[in-house]
Amino acid sequence: MRKKQYRLHQSDLSSLLENLRRRGYQPYGPQRRDHAIEWLPLDGIHQLPAGWTTTTAPATYRMQERSDQALFGYWTGPDSLKKLLHPPEACLLKAEYNGGVRFVRQAPAEVKRAFIGVRACDLAAVAALDRVLLSDRWVDDIYQANRNGALLIAVNCTSSAPTCFCASMGSGPRARSGYDIALTERVGDGSSEFLAEPGSEAGASILEELTALAAPAGWEKEAEESCQSAAAAQTRAVDASSAPAVIDRTFDHPRWDQTARRCLACGNCTSVCPTCFCVNIEERNALDLRSAExxxxxxxxxxxxxxxxxxxxxxxxxxxxxxxWLSHKLARWQEQFGMPGCTGCGRCIAWCPAGIDITEEMAALEASSGSTYPTGVSTHGN
Amino acid sequence: MSSEPTRPRIAVFKFASCDGCQLSLLDLEDDLLAIAGAVEIAYFPEASRRMLKGPYDIALVEGSITTHHDANLIQKVRRSARTLISIGACATSGGIQALRNFADSGEYVRMVYAKPDFISTLRMSTPIGEHVPVDFELRGCPIQKNHLVELITATLAGRKPAIPTSSVCLECKRRSNVCLMVAAGTPCLGPVTQAGCGALCPAYGRGCYGCFGPMESANAPSLAERFTILGAQPPEIERAFRTYNAWAWQFRKVSEEVRTS
Structure with missing residues (x-):
């Protein structure tokens, strides 16, 4: 059965926020802060970055004014849902010593948050985190608590940033799954309208409650066409299917040395990557050794x-x-999790202070990965 | 036999420095009481006239070596201490006063002092680690006081201190600072500087000044290249790397190369 589709006016987004609050969700949305658009708690629609866009290039991200008042006319910023679902710092355990040792470990409480404006690449990133943190023998309960409470309202990309390559990774520009509601913005004169599609029961019931009109015939086709033209406009690409073989063939490729001369090893790429999940465990104790965390x-x-x-x-x-890092993203993930660890969001390209571009690296490896380079594992890799 | 264990004895020594790092110790407030309870502060002239002789379990050493007198004294300090921890940029890299290493310090002496003959100084300002073996170098200008507590706590608990050697960028991202270099084109030493300050300056819209010195695998030439792309001229790049940790070899090398390039 074809899903019911709705027409929302910009003012309906306020009703949407109210509806979400009534259901116990804290809405989050994109907002301008400092020099970027970031995920922040959303009190009202007026906080959305109307009329702003972003432009990206290797090592470059700039905010710019648009010629229209589009609410979602920008692309991914430095942060992603990872920051909120898999927080930078979390307390796992507290211990107290008072004659005997007592461990305090509270199960993380479910946090209900509704994210408005999730891009297709970031939905793919959430799916990747679900796969890693929820789907194996050990479940990450902090992520689980945040994830269970997350309602995802996607916004389809009807144009692409220069650093985007989601089309080649099969994750965008249009949201295909993993959302509760997907919106496609239709920028009008001064205000926007939205094609709204439910992706879950919760999403369907919210849209039902908004008493919105059905979307006019043709809106769906136009949305699909704009997303397709956004995909066609992407100039960067990675071939995920051939990547593992290319990477395995090029372990000793001189390109790694060339890139290492530029690489700052600062970790910005892993911090901004919406799927990089690695953590470290730190122990802290009080000077008197009576408590620790x-x-x-x-x-x-x-x-x-x-x-x-x-x-x-x-x-x-x-x-x-x-x-x-590159091998893990594009090869080892595929072997271990059956999906690439890269969604084509392009954050690592824009936020690398040295401007290292994963698509350019892969292209360079692929271009000269013929029989010149040994196959298999090298013992002098460093 | 007394069941009360002997408290570890701590001494604090100062060489060429501004005292700021020692002050961070006095600035610990509540923690200072806890430290004073856990250890015996045996020698700390800045805080107390009670100056007990060594040996000491831990010597905290602030400042760089700039005179013959200090070069001899640090040997005695090393012999008196089981664990020697150098604290702050002066002690770990030579400090801001190491700028004289790039020039003729004799000329400075002649310019500044009415009777230069009275001044006996070494040509260079050098870190403690160039004179004696150091057990741990605590970075920063000044040091971060919670690092000092962590270091003392970890030393007393017999575990490795949780003090990172990675870049400031990781701290920036953890506290959701927007990267100034990428989003505003502001030169920032964060990518080559050791974490520890909690990304203080970038949080207030200023590029990192490198107070904590080079991070573990600092690629300063690559960052200098980026500064050039952002429009910085060689003298500006040289100045960026020649501040509190100018004599740390990674910063020193790039500041010399940028001048000749």
Whole structure:
């Protein structure tokens, strides 16, 4: 059966916010802060970045004014839902010593948040985090509590940023699954209208309650066409299906050395990546040894300590760390999780202070990955 | 036999420095009482006239070595201490006063002092680690006081201190600072600087000044190249790397190369 589709006016978004609050959700939406558009608690529609867009290039992100008043006329910023679902810092355990040792561990409480404006690439990222943090033997209960309470309202991309390559990764520009409601903005003169499609029962019931009109015939086709033209406009691409073979063929490729000369090993790419989930565990204790806590903080495979085991670190050079990161994103993830760890959002390209471009790296490896380079595992990789 | 264990004895020494790092110790407030309860502060002239002789379990050493007198004294300090921890940019890299290493310090002496003959100084300002083995270097200009508590706590608990050596960028991202270099084109030393300050300056819209010195695998030449792309001229790039940790080799090398390039 064809899903029912609705026509929402910009003013209906306020009713949507009210509806979400009545259901116990704290709405979150894109807002201008400092020099970027970020996810922040949304009190009203007026806080959305109307009339603003962003332009990106390797190592560059700039906000610019649009010629219209589009509410969602910008692209992914430095943060993603990872920041809210898989927080940078979380307390895992507290311990107290008072004659005997007492451990305090509270199960994380479900946090109900509705995210308005999730892009298709970021829905794919949430699916990737679900796969890693929820679908195996060990479930990450902090992520689970945040994820269970998350309502996802997607906004389809009807144009692409220069750093986008979601079309090649099959994750966008149009949201195909994983959302509760998907919106496609139709920018009008001074205000916008939206094609709204439910993707879940919750989404369907919210749209039903908004008493919106059915979408006019042709809106769906126009939405599909604008998303397709956004896909066609993308100039960057990664071939995820051939990536594992290319990476395995090029372990000793000189390109890794060239890139390592630029790589700052600062970890920005892993921080902005919406799927990089690695964490470190830190113990802190009071000076009098009567209390201690165990914290979980975001880590990065670009740090020396990341591969520290007894006696030293395994990946001692930035070259080995960059190679590890790229291999993990595009090859090892596919083997382990059956999906790439990259969604084509392009954040790592824009937010790398050295402007290293994952699509350019893959193209360079692929272009010269013929029989010149040995196959299999090298023992002198660093 | 007394069941009360002997409290570890701590001493605080100062060489060429501004005292700011020692002040962070006095600035600990409530934690200072806890520290004073957990250890015996045996020698800390800035805080107390009670100055007990060594040996000490932990010596905290602030400042760089700039005179013959200090070069001899640090040897004695090392011999008196089981664990020697150098604290702050002066002690770990030579400090801001190491700028004289790039020039003729004799000329400075002649310009500044009415009777230069009275001044006996070494040509260079050097970190403690160039003179004696150091057990731990606590970075920062000044040091972060919670690092000091963590270091003392970890040392007393017999565990590794949780003090990162990775970049400031990771701290920036954890506290949701927007990258100034990418989003505003502001030169920032964050990508090559060791974390520890909690990304203080970027949180207030200023590029990192590198107070915590080079991070573990600092790629300063690549960052200098980026500064050039952002429009910085060689003298500006040289100045960016020549501040509190100018003599740290990664910063020193790039500041010398940028001048000749």
């Amino acid at each position: 165990r914290l979980r903080v975001w880590d990065s495979c670009f740090t020396q300590a990341f591969t520290y085991i007894h006696g030293g670190s395994i990946r001692t050079t930035p070259k080995s760390r960059y190679r590890q």
